Amino acid sequence: MLDIKYISEHIDDVRRAIRDKRVACDLDRLLAVNQRRKELQTEFDKLRTESNDLGSNVALYRNPKSKWYQDAIAKGMTEAGIKSEAEKTQGRLGEIKGRTKEVEAETKLVLEEFDRLMLTVPQVPSAKTPVGPDANGNVEVRRVGSPRKFDFDVKDHVQLGESLGILDIPRGVKLAGTRNYVLRGPGAMLHYAVLRLAVDTITSRGFELFNVPILVKDDMMRGTGYYPGGEEQAYRCERDEKSLVGTAEVPLTAFHTDEILDDAELPKKFAAVSTCFRREAGAAGKDTAGIYRIHFFDKVEQVVICRADEAESERFHHEIIANAEAVLQALELPYRVMAVCTGDMGQGKVEMYDIETWMPSRNGYGETHSASRFGEFQARRLNLKYRDGAKKVQVCHTLNNTVIASPRILIPILELNQNSDGSVTVPKALRPYMNGMERITPRGA
RNA sequence: GGAGAGGUGGCUGAGUGGCUUAAAGCAACGGUUUGCUAAACCGUCGUACGCCCAAAAGGUGUACCGGGGGUUCGAAUCCCCCCCUCUCCGCCA
CATH class of the missing domain: 3.30.930.10 (Bira Bifunctional Protein; Domain 2)
Known part of the structure; x- marks a missing residue:
C-alpha cells in the first residue's frame, strides 16, 4: 500500500505502474473518493468543534453554583433567561447531532470504499525492473x-x-x-x-x-x-x-x-x-x-x-x-x-x-x-x-x-x-x- | 469447554456522566549543576487524519482509554455484543 498523499502527488507514476503491472485499479475513482473523504472529515470536525463548545456551556447553564452562572446573574440575567438560553443551545445541539449522524453514515461508506480501493494500488516498480507482459x-x-x-x-x-x-x-x-x-x-x-x-x-x-x-x-x-x-x-x-x-x-x-x-x-x-x-x-x-x-x-x-x-x-x-x-x-x-x-x-x-x-x-x-x-x-x-x-x-x-x-x-x-x-x-x-x-x-x- | 477476575499512554497505575486539556510515578530524551559517574532540579515526552504555511519547522481542529453498537446535550465512566489476558476446574501432546 502506498501513502494516499504520495499517490495524489505521483499520479503519473502510479498510472504507469497500473499499466505495466497489468493490475485492476480504478485510480480516478480512488482520487474522487479521497476528495470526498477529506470533505466529510472537515465537516465532521467543524460539527464536533461546535458541539464540544456548546456542550460544555450546557453544564454551566444547568449549574446555578457555577462561576459562569453567578456572573450571569450578577450581570442582570434572569434564571428564566438562562433557561431559555439553555434550551436554545440544546436545540442547536440537536440539529448538529442530526447532521453529524448523516455525515458519519456517509463517512462509513466512503471509508469502506477508500480502504478497498487503496488495497488495489500497486507499488511503483524500480527503474531497474524490465517492462514486460508476463x-x-x-x-x-x-x-x-x-x-x-x-x-x-x-x-x-x-x-x-x-x-x-x-x-x-x-x-x-x-x-x-x-x-x-x-x-x-x-x-x-x-x-x-x-x-x-x-x-x-x-x-x-x-x-x-x-x-x-x-x-x-x-x-x-x-x-x-x-x-x-x-x-x-x-x-x-x-x-x-x-x-x-x-x-x-x-x-x-x-x-x-x-x-x-x-x-x-x-x-x-x-x-x-x-x-x-x-x-x-x-x-x-x-x-x-x-x-x-x-x-x-x-x-x-x-x-x-x-x-x-x-x-x-x-x-x-x-x-x-x-x-x-x-x-x-x-x-x-x-x-x-x-x-x-x-x-x-x-x-x-x-x-x-x-x-x-x-x-x-x-x-x-x-x-x-x-x-x-x-x-x-x-x-x-x-x-x-x-x-x-x-x-x-x-x-x-x-x-x-x-x-x-x-x-x-x-x-x-x-x-x-x-x-x-x-x-x-x-x-x-x-x-x-x-x-x-x-x-x-x-x-x- | 465451564466458573470467576480483568483489559487506561513505552511500563506501573489513578480515574463511577461535565475544570480530564487522562492525575501521579517510572523509563526515555534535552538542559542546569558537576573533575567523571551518580544524584538533584528544570523542561520535553503518544498515534492518526484534516486545515493553515511554497516546503520544513511550527500552529490549529478532530478522533482514539481492547473492538463494535447503544443511552445522553455530553461517555474512559452507564447498557448490549464480540475479542483477548489472568486464576481455578475439565480435557490434552
Whole structure:
C-alpha cells in the first residue's frame, strides 16, 4: 500500500505502474473518493468543534453554583433567561447531532470504499525492473555453473525416488489427494539435511532463527499482501478467520505489526523454517508430474525489515540473494538469476529476482527461489513503523527471499547426482546432516 | 469447554456522566549543576487524519482509554455484543 498523499502527488507514476503491472485499479475513482473523504472529515470536525463548545456551556447553564452562572446573574440575567438560553443551545445541539449522524453514515461508506480501493494500488516498480507482459519478459541477470552432461540414460526424480524407495507419490495421494507425496528413509533425511544446511547458512550470516505460527489471522495475510486476491491459493479456515500460510514470510514480516520500532534496532534480519501450504487453484494440469508443484512443502525463509531508504533496501536485496546463492553453491547446483518483469512481479513488489535451478527432467531451469523487495507496501498495510534519527515516525521497508524450499530442490539434487547404476551420490555439503551417508542406493540392494 | 477476575499512554497505575486539556510515578530524551559517574532540579515526552504555511519547522481542529453498537446535550465512566489476558476446574501432546 502506498501513502494516499504520495499517490495524489505521483499520479503519473502510479498510472504507469497500473499499466505495466497489468493490475485492476480504478485510480480516478480512488482520487474522487479521497476528495470526498477529506470533505466529510472537515465537516465532521467543524460539527464536533461546535458541539464540544456548546456542550460544555450546557453544564454551566444547568449549574446555578457555577462561576459562569453567578456572573450571569450578577450581570442582570434572569434564571428564566438562562433557561431559555439553555434550551436554545440544546436545540442547536440537536440539529448538529442530526447532521453529524448523516455525515458519519456517509463517512462509513466512503471509508469502506477508500480502504478497498487503496488495497488495489500497486507499488511503483524500480527503474531497474524490465517492462514486460508476463514471465516471457523476465531477463536473465547471470548464470552460475553449467548443466551436467550425462553419458547414460537419465532418470527423473520420480523414477529415482521410486526405485530408491525414498519417494512415494501414490501413497501421498492416497493419504491426502493429488499433489501430495511421502518422503521416507534417506529421502526424508535428504529433505531435512537440505533444510538444516540452509538454517546453518542463514543463521551464520546474522539472521535470527524463529519458529512461528503458520495458521495466522487473515489480517496478517492482508498485511503481507496475499489478501485480497490470493484467497483461492490459501487454505483458509473460515470459521476461525485464519489461514494456513504459504510461506513463513507472513508471520515473520508481520511479527512487529502495529509497532513503532527504534531506529537503532533496525535492520531486523529474521529467518524461519516452516511448512508451507498452497492450494494451487487454477494450476490444474500444470506441472502435474513429480514433486515440483505440490500442496505442502517445507521452506527456510529470510525476511529483512529495514529503514525507509531505497539504497539500504537495495543493499539488503543483494544480500538475501547472495545468501540463497551460497546455499545453491554449497549444493553444487547450476542456477541462473532472473530479473522479474513488471507483468510477472505482483502488485506489491518494487523489485524482484527469481533464482532458477537446472532440472534435467524439465530440460530447463525451474524456479526455486524468489527474492522480493516491497518498499513500504507490506509495512504500511501492517502498520509497521520506526522512529528515525530525527524522532520522526516512518514506515519500514520489507524484503524477503527463499533460503531453500524442499522437496522442490530435491528434484535437481536427485537428478543431477544420479549414477548409471541408479544410485544417487549425496552432495558433500549434506553428508554431515545424513550421518555421513555418501550414496543413496535402492532399498535392500 | 465451564466458573470467576480483568483489559487506561513505552511500563506501573489513578480515574463511577461535565475544570480530564487522562492525575501521579517510572523509563526515555534535552538542559542546569558537576573533575567523571551518580544524584538533584528544570523542561520535553503518544498515534492518526484534516486545515493553515511554497516546503520544513511550527500552529490549529478532530478522533482514539481492547473492538463494535447503544443511552445522553455530553461517555474512559452507564447498557448490549464480540475479542483477548489472568486464576481455578475439565480435557490434552
